[in-house]
Amino acid sequence: MSDEVTISTRDLVKRFETRRGAVTAVDGVTLQVRRGETYGLIGPDGAGKTTATRVILGLLTRTAGESRILGYDSMRDTYDIRERVGYIAQQFALPGDLTVMENMRFFANVQGVSQEEQRKRIPELLEFAGLSEFTNRLGSQLSGGMKKKLALTCSLVHEPQVVMLDEPTLGVDPVSRREFWNMLGDLRAEKGTTIFVCTPYMDEAERCNWVGLMYQGRLIAHDSSETIKQMVPGRLLEFTPSNFVPAWRMVEGMEGVLEVQTYGAMLHVFVDDPDRWQREIEAALSAQGITCAGMREIEPRMEEAFISLIRKQRGDA
Amino acid sequence: MSAYTIEVENLTKRFGDFVAVDHISFRVKQGEVYGWLGPNGAGKTTTIRLLLGLFKITEGNARVLGYDPSTETKAMQAHVGYMSQLFTLYNDLTARENIRFYGQAYGLRRDELQQRQAEIIEMAGLQGRENELTANLSGGWKQRLALGCAIVHKPKVIFLDEPTAGVDPISRRDFWSLIYAMANKGVTVLVTTHYMDEAELCQRVGFLSQGRLVALDTPDRLKVTQMRGQVLEISTPDPDRAMRVLKEAQASGRLPFDEVAFYGAQIHAVVPDAEAFKQPITALLENEGISVSSIEWIAPTLEDVFISSVRQPGE
Numbered sequence: 001m002s003d004e005v006t007i008s009t010r011d012l013v014k015r016f017e018t019r020r021g022a023v024t025a026v027d028g029v030t031l032q033v034r035r036g037e038t039y040g041l042i043g044p045d046g047a048g049k050t051t052a053t054r055v056i057l058g059l060l061t062r063t064a065g066e067s068r069i070l071g072y073d074s075m076r077d078t079y080d081i082r083e084r085v086g087y088i089a090q091q092f093a094l095p096g097d098l099t100v101m102e103n104m105r106f107f108a109n110v111q112g113v114s115q116e117e118q119r120k121r122i123p124e125l126l127e128f129a130g131l132s133e134f135t136n137r138l139g140s141q142l143s144g145g146m147k148k149k150l151a152l153t154c155s156l157v158h159e160p161q162v163v164m165l166d167e168p169t170l171g172v173d174p175v176s177r178r179e180f181w182n183m184l185g186d187l188r189a190e191k192g193t194t195i196f197v198c199t200p201y202m203d204e205a206e207r208c209n210w211v212g213l214m215y216q217g218r219l220i221a222h223d224s225s226e227t228i229k230q231m232v233p234g235r236l237l238e239f240t241p242s243n244f245v246p247a248w249r250m251v252e253g254m255e256g257v258l259e260v261q262t263y264g265a266m267l268h269v270f271v272d273d274p275d276r277w278q279r280e281i282e283a284a285l286s287a288q289g290i291t292c293a294g295m296r297e298i299e300p301r302m303e304e305a306f307i308s309l310i311r312k313q314r315g316d317a
Numbered sequence: 318m319s320a321y322t323i324e325v326e327n328l329t330k331r332f333g334d335f336v337a338v339d340h341i342s343f344r345v346k347q348g349e350v351y352g353w354l355g356p357n358g359a360g361k362t363t364t365i366r367l368l369l370g371l372f373k374i375t376e377g378n379a380r381v382l383g384y385d386p387s388t389e390t391k392a393m394q395a396h397v398g399y400m401s402q403l404f405t406l407y408n409d410l411t412a413r414e415n416i417r418f419y420g421q422a423y424g425l426r427r428d429e430l431q432q433r434q435a436e437i438i439e440m441a442g443l444q445g446r447e448n449e450l451t452a453n454l455s456g457g458w459k460q461r462l463a464l465g466c467a468i469v470h471k472p473k474v475i476f477l478d479e480p481t482a483g484v485d486p487i488s489r490r491d492f493w494s495l496i497y498a499m500a501n502k503g504v505t506v507l508v509t510t511h512y513m514d515e516a517e518l519c520q521r522v523g524f525l526s527q528g529r530l531v532a533l534d535t536p537d538r539l540k541v542t543q544m545r546g547q548v549l550e551i552s553t554p555d556p557d558r559a560m561r562v563l564k565e566a567q568a569s570g571r572l573p574f575d576e577v578a579f580y581g582a583q584i585h586a587v588v589p590d591a592e593a594f595k596q597p598i599t600a601l602l603e604n605e606g607i608s609v610s611s612i613e614w615i616a617p618t619l620e621d622v623f624i625s626s627v628r629q630p631g632e
Contacts, residue, residue: 044485045456144357173356174513174623185579189557202486203514203620206580215485225581244497262490264518265497303514307486
């Protein structure tokens with residue numbers, strides 16, 4: 001990874017006019033992605049990830065602000081961007097009546113890759129994706145995971161410096177999802193490609209070097225995943241109370257408790273001093289006849305951090 | 318009636334030559350939150366539809382609350398709720414009208430329906446929005462309204478098919494609180510998900526892969542019994558070069574990694590014995606001039622466990 005910025009936005013805004021009025025899908029997003037970095041734009045459906053990606057790529061017009069890839073302006077320099085950037089859209093479907101090899105050739109021709117280059121590059125890419133044995137299989141006969149791998153190789157056929165992938169693992173089985181991310185890791189390490197991934201899966205943040213958390217059109221955090229996980233207030237206690245709702249209400253009202261999140265039958269309680277508060281919570285609940293099973297300190301994950309940051313943003317923490 | 322509200326033995330469903338559900342057996346206790354984890358196409362939805370009596374069972378037996386889903390469908394359905402992944406709501410009706418529609422379909426009396434409407438609106442946190450068109454509600458509200466409609470007739474068993482797909486993390490957490498509130502009142506919950514981390518919230522989890530139930534236990538025990546190998550997390554200032562060295566060692570058979578992959582700036586390696594392999598891995602890297610800032614044995618995620626249990630050894 002270098003300090004060279006490959007994707008950048010400043011105060012990026014995208015507004016859509018709808019029958020029910022204006023909707024601000026991207027609301028002042030500022031981000032930088034460095035060369036050779038795997039950047040995860042993570043957030044729930046409707047957060048604005050796809051719209052932001054499309055504006056950066058120049059596929060949608062920008063309402064306000066700046067956006068660039070490799071120094072090229074998204075609105076003005078669309079051809080320069082197309083030549084140097086690979087993209088897989090969320091609903092992207094490969095032609096099912098072409099074979100794996102025909103798909104590769106088709107995309108190579110569209111991107112203007114010479115025949116000589118194709119002869120060299122296509123076998124390498126198929127090898128990389130583990131698709132060498134399936135060159136004659138029709139696109140429609142591939143499994144979901146193989147389709148995604150083929151889409152990735154097609155988007156790499158013109159050796160882009162940057163690839164942007166919109167929810168590439170949606171609907172893919174866990175083994176293929178793991179293999180797909182392993183491929184992205186190898187691609188970054190071997191070619192120094194900048195990889196930009198939109199995903200609703202919090203756990204995929206672990207596979208990224210840098211993470212932007214997006215919620216309601218805004219970027220509410222933008223940092224390494226380790227740093228974001230430390231943005232929770234204090235340390236985290238987990239336990240299962242015998243009587244959930246009264247326990248939740250009581251703990252939430254205790255002085256010194258920084259935040260309470262529910263987790264199925266468990267409560268996640270953020271405190272400054274876990275040893276002290278473990279004793280105090282147990283004592284307070286036991287006075288009400290409530291027992292706490294399995295009380296222990298755990299490491300916060302990306303999801304706990306995201307929830308905490310969203311609540312802070314909404315002002316209801 | 319037995320202590321089990323759902324009992325399934327050798328359940329099989331074939332569509333032509335395709336085996337969608339392949340000899341599955343399991344039992345779910347009353348008030349249990351039982352989860353099914355598996356990719357799209359693993360057979361989760363088909364199994365639920367078999368248990369609801371919507372599909373004919375090809376082979377095997379199923380009992381829900383003692384009823385046979387294929388022959389006692391009507392009697393069973395009066396006590397069973399179902400929320401599909403599509404949140405089947407009428408977008409051009411208000412929240413209140415949707416609840417009323419489902420209540421009438423289940424044959425609730427007018428006074429019962431009045432009472433259930435009020436209860437469901439409170440449970441779903443829809444106060445103040447009960448007269449809004451469903452089309453205008455955001456994902457989290459729709460999801461809780463869909464749950465409310467599925468339980469309007471106070472079922473004893475509820476099937477939730479990917480209920481949290483596409484909603485934000487806070488709504489997902491709120492939804493799980495509702496699930497446990499129902500379970501604490503004795504309702505049996507069977508929930509499917511493809512979010513690996515979400516399955517940790519279930520009391521017991523079944524792994525479904527290609528129509529087969531490959532493992533079934535509590536999340537904690539699955540991590541012990543189903544995980545082949547242990548995970549080491551390696552931090553180094555030069556992860557790219559370290560990865561090349563480790564992959565060569567894997568290819569040559571010098572180190573028996575089940576898997577070695579990037580996780581952000583770190584490398585995860587799955588080895589037969591974490592403690593025993595710390596030293597040889599460190600030595601190999603340092604020998605190549607790559608310093609190791611830390612090498613730690615970390616707990617596997619449920620995804621690690623799932624992958625391990627569906628992959629054949631040596632694959």
